[in-house]
Amino acid sequence: MIYDIIVVGSGCAGLAGAMYSGRLGMKVLVLGEMRGGTITLTHIVENYPGFASITGMELAQKLEDHARAYPNVEIKDEKVAKIARKGADYIVESDGGKYEAKAILYATGTEWKKLGAPGEKEFASKGVHYCALCDGSFYKGKTVGVIGGSDSAVKDALLLAGLVGKVYVIYRGDKIRAEPINYASVMKNPKIEVIYNTNVSEIYGEKKVAGVALDKPYKGEKKLALDAVFVAIGHVPLSGIAKEAGVETDSKGHVKISRNSETNLPGFFAAGDVTDTRFKQAIVGVGEAVSAAYSAYLYLEGKK
Amino acid sequence: MIYDIIVVGSGCAGLAGAMYSGRLGMKVLVLGEMRGGTITLTHIVENYPGFASITGMELAQKLEDHARAYPNVEIKDEKVAKIARKGADYIVESDGGKYEAKAILYATGTEWKKLGAPGEKEFASKGVHYCALCDGSFYKGKTVGVIGGSDSAVKDALLLAGLVGKVYVIYRGDKIRAEPINYASVMKNPKIEVIYNTNVSEIYGEKKVAGVALDKPYKGEKKLALDAVFVAIGHVPLSGIAKEAGVETDSKGHVKISRNSETNLPGFFAAGDVTDTRFKQAIVGVGEAVSAAYSAYLYLEGKK
Numbered sequence: 352m353i354y355d356i357i358v359v360g361s362g363c364a365g366l367a368g369a370m371y372s373g374r375l376g377m378k379v380l381v382l383g384e385m386r387g388g389t390i391t392l393t394h395i396v397e398n399y400p401g402f403a404s405i406t407g408m409e410l411a412q413k414l415e416d417h418a419r420a421y422p423n424v425e426i427k428d429e430k431v432a433k434i435a436r437k438g439a440d441y442i443v444e445s446d447g448g449k450y451e452a453k454a455i456l457y458a459t460g461t462e463w464k465k466l467g468a469p470g471e472k473e474f475a476s477k478g479v480h481y482c483a484l485c486d487g488s489f490y491k492g493k494t495v496g497v498i499g500g501s502d503s504a505v506k507d508a509l510l511l512a513g514l515v516g517k518v519y520v521i522y523r524g525d526k527i528r529a530e531p532i533n534y535a536s537v538m539k540n541p542k543i544e545v546i547y548n549t550n551v552s553e554i555y556g557e558k559k560v561a562g563v564a565l566d567k568p569y570k571g572e573k574k575l576a577l578d579a580v581f582v583a584i585g586h587v588p589l590s591g592i593a594k595e596a597g598v599e600t601d602s603k604g605h606v607k608i609s610r611n612s613e614t615n616l617p618g619f620f621a622a623g624d625v626t627d628t629r630f631k632q633a634i635v636g637v638g639e640a641v642s643a644a645y646s647a648y649l650y651l652e653g654k655k
Numbered sequence: 656m657i658y659d660i661i662v663v664g665s666g667c668a669g670l671a672g673a674m675y676s677g678r679l680g681m682k683v684l685v686l687g688e689m690r691g692g693t694i695t696l697t698h699i700v701e702n703y704p705g706f707a708s709i710t711g712m713e714l715a716q717k718l719e720d721h722a723r724a725y726p727n728v729e730i731k732d733e734k735v736a737k738i739a740r741k742g743a744d745y746i747v748e749s750d751g752g753k754y755e756a757k758a759i760l761y762a763t764g765t766e767w768k769k770l771g772a773p774g775e776k777e778f779a780s781k782g783v784h785y786c787a788l789c790d791g792s793f794y795k796g797k798t799v800g801v802i803g804g805s806d807s808a809v810k811d812a813l814l815l816a817g818l819v820g821k822v823y824v825i826y827r828g829d830k831i832r833a834e835p836i837n838y839a840s841v842m843k844n845p846k847i848e849v850i851y852n853t854n855v856s857e858i859y860g861e862k863k864v865a866g867v868a869l870d871k872p873y874k875g876e877k878k879l880a881l882d883a884v885f886v887a888i889g890h891v892p893l894s895g896i897a898k899e900a901g902v903e904t905d906s907k908g909h910v911k912i913s914r915n916s917e918t919n920l921p922g923f924f925a926a927g928d929v930t931d932t933r934f935k936q937a938i939v940g941v942g943e944a945v946s947a948a949y950s951a952y953l954y955l956e957g958k959k
Contacts, residue, residue, distance in 0.1 A: 400941050401706065402705065403724045413707075414705055416707060417706070420707045630915070630946050634671075637938060638940075642933070646933075
């Protein structure tokens, strides 16, 4: 059987694109490793218009339920390994099988960026973490560090401050780049202390993390004792499989798309955090995915 | 007082843009004639990802409540008459006052396109209607016509079929351009009959509509007796005020925007149905509005 469209990635954008493709009468297969995607790692979402406040898990579930409302949408928890052309169609290989489709919606999102400091690999999950929501509760009453100065880093710090005893935000820059509302919350939170203009040069410990080495003394010390480190220095687009299939990316590896969510390949559309869109928010990716579904629909109609 | 941003239009895009601008710490004023916008005229919305089924009214209310969750967002039910530059700022004149802002988010949407046939003006609201949801229930058990062949026309026909006795869809083309799911519903609805390749050349009656004249006989007759006509031939973008302010539009009058929702004027952003986006859906306009809010935020930060 040949699907009309295979959606690669089952995060917000993938699920919304699947829903709309289903609605447009296409035979849809969604393949993804992590149903719901990275929003499920966000505790409270307050910026998806229509939901003043909802957990990331609940929002992902609503998007999935919405997609499943169309019986022509199938969702499989499989990791995609390769996409290749076959004439005008595409062959998608996953760890669960091999599928064929007339069109692709690529919405794989991003993965955490690694710090690259000594100790990071060694202590992975032994005090080195990337998801505050997932792993923060292991450190109740303890002292933790958040590395980074973005809005995500700040949100992690706020979340952790509600769980642990003390949070150090260690940031290489001199100005936190967070939404003003989040920045203000950090500034007035007595549990959070920001260390500016400083890099973590090493994560040390024995069986688990004991602290970090700083490249500049803080309060006279170049070592900071910590029970855990949360690395929050950004994301890397998961565009490798698309690139191998011949899709163009920008210098940072983001898939280049048009305003109609088209890539350079015919029948290959993309949406969400993996694209070169400036403002990476769930709602923006969802809008792109809906546009992608419609573009795919017009593309398939044009081939008839 | 100078607002950071004035949002012109209080439909889905305007309200979502206001919410996000509020969230980003801006002082926001929303001016619009019709709170909730045209989605409030849609009975059931099933294509806004996250809400599998919701009335247009409820969705608009949720977007408004979300915007009002930020105390720095003010909403006034006023009709904007003019926008003019004043140095780097903008002056917005409405039927309720005169306001100044550093940035504009223009999200005025569209208005119904007129048929231009004799009788259309004369019988306006006396059997000539543009909103099936608003006025359909006046014709319980009666015979009505829907003029048009788009997805909106088809949705109007389906809505009306649930209320009236008989619906004729009168369409100048030979192929209905509706979402497949809606097309299928029309085809199997015994109350709906489609007349293809035919124009309405006149709407006639005495005190109210009695029927329409067709430019081609249908079942041997050039007249079709109807109790009401619902004109559903599309929308015209409400871009006049933006155009006067110097904003570029395309040949159909849609405001030209970049992928970041910028227009050609500095500090003047646009989103939603009034823009030149191909796929005019609430979710797409909402995504654009959120991008516009972020672009406005960066613009204002850059001026600091």
